[in-house]
Amino acid sequence: MSLFERLKADAGPQWSDYTRHEFVQQLGAGTLPLSCFKHYLVQDYLFLIQFARAYALGVYKSPSVADMRQSLDGVKAILDDELDLHVEMCRSWGMERDMIEEAPEDTPTMAYTRFVLDAGMAGDLLDLQAALAPCVIGYAEIGARLAAEGCDTDGNPYARWIREYASEGYQELAKGFIAWLDGTAGQTLTEHRYPRVLSIFEKACRLESDFWQMGLNAQD
Numbered sequence: 001m002s003l004f005e006r007l008k009a010d011a012g013p014q015w016s017d018y019t020r021h022e023f024v025q026q027l028g029a030g031t032l033p034l035s036c037f038k039h040y041l042v043q044d045y046l047f048l049i050q051f052a053r054a055y056a057l058g059v060y061k062s063p064s065v066a067d068m069r070q071s072l073d074g075v076k077a078i079l080d081d082e083l084d085l086h087v088e089m090c091r092s093w094g095m096e097r098d099m100i101e102e103a104p105e106d107t108p109t110m111a112y113t114r115f116v117l118d119a120g121m122a123g124d125l126l127d128l129q130a131a132l133a134p135c136v137i138g139y140a141e142i143g144a145r146l147a148a149e150g151c152d153t154d155g156n157p158y159a160r161w162i163r164e165y166a167s168e169g170y171q172e173l174a175k176g177f178i179a180w181l182d183g184t185a186g187q188t189l190t191e192h193r194y195p196r197v198l199s200i201f202e203k204a205c206r207l208e209s210d211f212w213q214m215g216l217n218a219q220d
């Protein structure tokens, strides 16, 4: 069993609250109010800027060149690919990049991103990875499930988002992260340490749920 599978099983309720949140269900059904999705996506852009910093911290915390490369790939995936998805979708509603970047960070955005950065600053690479894991792997699970349920049809206004995370490229990235987590765990995880790693993972899942809820609360 991979460390990720073990964490997911032990954080069962937190994982399912996150990956099956009402926001996700409505997004899949195409019934999510656009105001909710817009607020989410602008906040997600601000979130990703901080996440790029967290991956950069991963470069710093890396014990090997191979780990440095993995972290660097995370920085690049955000700066070169994911942010563009956000800018493209925001532009279709008349919002340009500078308008997104000037938007104030909402409290759940600050809570989640600063939690991840702090977990990495205070701990080692494994602590940082445990904080990043729900985000990276959860979106792959959500995208794959919604696509398998046929939610990514052209009639769904959020099909573009679903296709992005269901894509082979993103699924591979998430698999790579699971393997990377196992690699670090093989070097530094002990049974004594496991509860602390689980606690970081669980908190990150709760913060992901709060992030969805922030989007739902933005209904006008």
Ligand SMILES: Cc1ncc(C[n+]2csc(CCO)c2C)c(N)n1
Residues within 6 Å of the ligand: 044, 047, 048, 051, 074, 077, 078, 082, 134, 135, 136, 139, 173, 208, 211
């Ligand atoms: C709240 C929130 N959680 C997870 C992701 C997904 N995600 C975060 S970083 C990254 C790039 C690759 O590591 C991806 C896909 C998101 N966008 N927003």
